[in-house]
Amino acid sequence: MIKRRKTLVINIGGVKVGGDNPVSVQSMTNTETSDLKATLAQIRRLSKLGCELVRVAVNTQDALKAMPEICKQSPVPVIADIQFDYRMALGAIDAGVSGLRLNPGNLRKHWQIKAVVQEALARKIPIRVGVNAGSLDQRILQKHKGATAEAMVESALEEIKILEDLGFELIKVSLKSSDVQDTVRAYQLLAQKVPYPFHLGITEAGTRLRGAVLSSLGIGILLAQGIGDTIRVSLSAPPEEEVRVAWMILSGLRLRRRGVEVIACPTCARAEFDVVKTAETIERRLSGLKQPLRVAVMGCIVNGPGEARLSDIGVVGTKKGAQIYVNGKKLKLIPKQDILSTLVKLTKELSSNYSKS
Ligand code: SF4
Structure with a gap:
């Protein structure tokens, strides 16, 4: 029996993540978000396969325009993936998203961060801090002599602090690298430092077979140690495959069964x-x-x-x-x-x- 790490619990549009809640399965659409029909069709296919949370990139004005209808019609809670533009985050919140994936440090001005965080807090919308080994700050890379586990943890702690200083604790964290050992170590280190639930994944894992193997290793090792509250298998393959692999990982560890x-x-x-x-x-x-x-x-x-x-x-x-x-x-x-x-x-x-x- 796997003993889960104790964490705070966040609620993403009705899906509770963290604590003793079941490890949830999520994926990300790869359609043009602005193509409402294709995006909703893909979300419905993912949902039928057991995807419980879906992330969509909100990267253009056209994508943002499609968001209200996507949120309204999606059978599962929608998380907006935002990179640098705070207006996209505010727009996505207005459109009705249930979660944000956003690194506050990527927004240029403090008042922009504050505006987004206040709005998210007012509507109880959790934010995922997503550290990726491929996009660490030069300062951190130099200090740690590369994209090490310690570098990823330091980056995550900085992002988390920005949110905490604004009184925001509806946080979920991911620390993704294409290196399984670095990823595992980074999550293990951060697990000792913060109470927030973790989103697990191995990034840029690769094509169907390689990606499935690396994801199973990284995600599986951590879940077996009780670390991890929601998972996304990243594959260079249709996202439907990601959901299938995610469920195989969960059932292989006897954490959950479906289908x-x-x-x-x-x-x-x-x-x-x-x-x-x-x-x-x-x-x-x-x-x-x-x-x-x-x-x-x-x-x-x-x-x-x-x-x-x-x-x-x-x-x-x-x-x-x-x-x-x-x-x-x-x-x-x-x-x-x-x-x-x-x-x-x-x-x-x-x-x-x-x-x-
Ligand atoms: S079950 Fe029979 S056929 Fe299948 S691998 Fe074993 S010995 Fe071979």
């Missing part, structure tokens, strides 16, 4: 049917189900029956056909060509019984 988890054997010469294709197809066809179910796809009787019995639904290849298991019990032997249709049908039935119960 169908397909476990499958690696296959070998003993496999009695095409395990890889079956597992991939099942995963894709059942990706819309929300109820947590475990489906085992096993090539033969060596390890198959054991795994199938431990799963909600299982299939094991045998010389005579495919043995189906439901709720740990042998159900029936079916022809191998019926494996896919049978697994899909049984899993959907179990899922709908689950939602009724």
